[in-house]
Amino acid sequence: MYVSNLSFHTKDEDLKNLFSEFGEVSSSKVITDRESGRSRGFGFVEMPEEADAKKAMEELNGKEVEGRPLSVTLARPREQRSGNGSFSQNRKRW
Numbered sequence: 001m002y003v004s005n006l007s008f009h010t011k012d013e014d015l016k017n018l019f020s021e022f023g024e025v026s027s028s029k030v031i032t033d034r035e036s037g038r039s040r041g042f043g044f045v046e047m048p049e050e051a052d053a054k055k056a057m058e059e060l061n062g063k064e065v066e067g068r069p070l071s072v073t074l075a076r077p078r079e080q081r082s083g084n085g086s087f088s089q090n091r092k093r094w
Contacts, residue, residue, distance in 0.1 A: 001057060002075040004042040006030065007066035012043075019045045022059065023052025044075055 003015065016028035030043040047053040061072040 001045045001047070001053060002042065002073050003045055003060075004071045004073075005068050006039065006041050006043060006070070007068055008039045008041060009066065010039060010043070015043050015045060018060065018065065019047065019056050022056035023047055023049050 006015070010030055012028050012030050015030055016025045019025045019028065024047060025045060026048050027046045028043065029045075031040045032038060033040055045056075047056065057072045057074070060070055062069050064070075
């Protein structure tokens with residue numbers, strides 16, 4: 001599941017604890033900025049039981065946690081990026 005609008009203070013364990021109310025959590029990860037290490041305000045949660053995951057999504061989507069309404073949706077596969085990783089390929093630099 002993709003969880004967004006997280007507080008910037010939320011840690012992996014906080015996310016796990018929140019979803020554990022609905023069943024077993026196999027993994028939870030808050031995504032952080034590479035340079036600062038600060039939360040980017042979203043994360044991912046995996047639950048092995050589909051029924052538990054659906055219940056968690058229903059109950060937690062829109063729920064206010066640390067003053068912010070969570071958005072909980074089914075995670076989609078990451079889109080493939082085009083190019084070779086070069087930032088300015090075929091672009092003018094200003």
